[in-house]
Amino acid sequence: MERLLSWMNAPLIVETLNVMAGLFVLAVGFGVFSIIVLYIIDRTQTKHAIRRNYPVIGRVRYLFENLGEYFRQYFFAMDREEMPFNRAQRAWVYRAAKAVDTTVAFGSTRDLRPAGTISFVNTAFPTLDADAASPSPMVIGPYCRNPFEAKSFFNISGLSYGAISKPAVQALSRGAARAGCWLNTGEGALSSFHLEGGGDIVFQIGTAKYGVRERDGKMSDQKLKDIAAHENVRMFEVKLSQGAKPGKGGILPGPKVSAEIAAIRGIAEGQDSISPNRHPEIDDLDDLLDMLSHIRAVTGKPVGFKLVLGDGAWLDTLFTAIAERPIEEAPDFITLDSADGGTGAAPQPLIDYMGMPIWESLPLLVDARNAHGFEDRIRIIASGKLINPGDVAWALCVGADFVNCARGFMFALGCIQALQCNKNTCPTGVTTHDKRLQSGLSVPDKSTRVYRYHDRVVNEVCMIAHSCGLPEPRLLRRRHARITTASGISLPLSEYYERWKKGEEPALDARPSTKLRVH
CATH class of the missing domain: 1.20.5 (Single alpha-helices involved in coiled-coils or other helix-helix interfaces)
Structure with missing residues (x-):
């Protein structure tokens, strides 16, 4: 030794x-x-x-409370019980985006018995692949100087640069161009990152007029013309309200307002970006219709508005006001958001309690539009938690012309529902401006996933239509879906909504928590 x-x-x-x-x-x-x-x-x-x-x-409690947001979805939540999106919904999007097998075995984990459950009506003789047709394009704004022929019924909803990161916008832009769908800018103005993919763009005008505002906050016609000069900016959308916070303007926390974002929006760097809770110059329906007509005249492109519906009775007033004007002055489209929509920062009382959910408001809007004879003039775009093929097919059955989706495409980018969107600490780089966290989001890879997710949704909505005996999804009608009532017996949506309008609707359930169950 x-x-x-x-x-x-x-x-x-x-x-x-x-x-x-x-x-x-x-x-x-x-x-x-x-x-x-x-x-x-x-x-x-x-x-x-x-x-x-x-x-x-005692400090350990706060550590566990913080970590609980991350680990709940992996260890404690069942496949179909988590909110706002359950594991089954998210897992389908992840598999679709990665182009892996989306089939499942040994039966569905979806409970078909609760009231409000939606199912589709299969036919004894489904459409053969040889007889199937590609989803048909649809023209928006036929009276504009530059109408828009939209190729896809499934598109990317408003996601502002600022609310989401630069690489996230780049990936969405490239993926949307490849998929042939449009990308809505959200209220955070138009950036070069939205344009770089070369795909179709819908420019959203929020209450703060980011991107088209003068120093005093009023809308600039010259800036509208500059935006419209981009050929791939196809439409303009005036945002009245959004799902996460009806009655409240956009909120971008100061830590997320970088120098670049401040320059694009025309605001101060590092300070909270708080939009007015409504457009100051829009006091009533006439003001709204005047603004839409003005933007259309200045830009030559289709113009519509986005809102969360609070009361179905207001719709008759809306369409009566539209009918009193020349048909050319009607909105080219209406985007209907759901009370449970939204991705970013929002006051909890509004995100929890304000507005009507899409399963209730969409049939009201469609029926009111059709009753006034505008079904071929005003397109309806449904938005809010419609991320899976069943959700999209339901909206088409009810009468939507298009479906917008934001959070589904965020999942395609890699979002894990960490609930950090408003904190600049998103672990996947989707909603943060921390360069270190952004480095994990590969634009080439994620843009391909955006394309694949869109492609899989469209293909599987087509599959549902074929099972109903239809050659393509735009032919889906309310008779092609059923809804389970409190008795456990389902009714065709066509019959259900007719009874509903007459006040004879069989209650889905006495519990206030009842909601549409497409998932």
């Missing part, structure tokens, strides 16, 4: 061990000192009762 120690330079080993022992004692001492300091801090502070009563140990 002595020879071995001599050969291994025993004095050096002893010295190393002594140093390591010294470091260990120092670390232990520092740890004990830190615990003592934390103990004193916790016992003397008065803001947190848990930390005051359980010094140091």
Whole structure:
């Protein structure tokens, strides 16, 4: 042994061990000192009762509370119970975006018994592949100087640069161009990143007029013309309200307002970007219709508006006002958002309690439009939690002409529903401006996933239509879907909504939590 120690330079080993022992004692001492300091801090502070009563140990509670958002979906939630999107919904999007198998085995985990459950009416003689047709394009704004022939019935909803990151916008732009669908800019103005893919763009005009505002906040005709000069900017959408916060303007926290975003929006860097809760110059329906007509005249392109419906009775007033004007002045489209829509920062009372959900508001809007004879003039775009093929097919059955989706495409980009959208700490780089976190989002890879997700949704909506005996999805009608009532017996949507309008609607359920169950 002595020879071995001599050969291994025993004095050096002893010295190393002594140093390591010294470091260990120092670390232990520092740890004990830190615990003592934390103990004193916790016992003397008065803001947190848990930390005051359980010094140091009480801090673990806040750690677990924070981590719970991340781990709940992996260890504790069942496939179909998590909110706002359950694991089954998200998993389908992930598989579709990655172009892997989306089939499942051993039966569905979707409960078909609850009231409100939607099912589709298959035929004994489905459409053969040889007889199937590609989804037909649809013209929006036939009276415009530059009408828009929209190729896809499934498109990307408003996602502002600022609310989402630069690489996320780039991936959406390239993916949308490849998929042949449009990309809505959201209210955060038009950036070069929206344009770089070369696909169709819908420019959204929010209440703050980002991108088309003068210094005093009023809308600039010259800036409208500059935006319209981009050939691939196909339409303009005036946002009255959105699903996450009806009655409240857009909210972009100051930490997410970078110099670049501030320049694009025309606001101050690093300060909260808070939009007015409505357009100051729109006090009533006449003002709204005047603004739409003005934007159409200036840009020569289709113009519509987006809203969350709060009361179905208002719709008759809306369409009566439209009917009193020349047909050319009617809105070219109406985008209907759901009360459970929205991706970014929003006050909880609004996100939880304000507005009508899409399953209730969409049939009201479609029926009101058709009753006034505008079904061939005003297109309806449905939006809000419609991320899977069944959701999209339901909206087409009810009468929507198009479906917009934001969070489905965010999942395609890699979103894991970490609920960090408003904190600039998104772990996947989708909604953060932290360069380190953004580096995980590969634009070439994610743009391909955006394309694949769109392609799979369209193909599987087509599959549903074929099972109903139709050559393509635009032929889906209410008779092609059924809804389960409280008795457990389902009715065709056509019959159900007719009874509903007459006040004879069989209650879905007495519980206030009942909702449409397409998923």
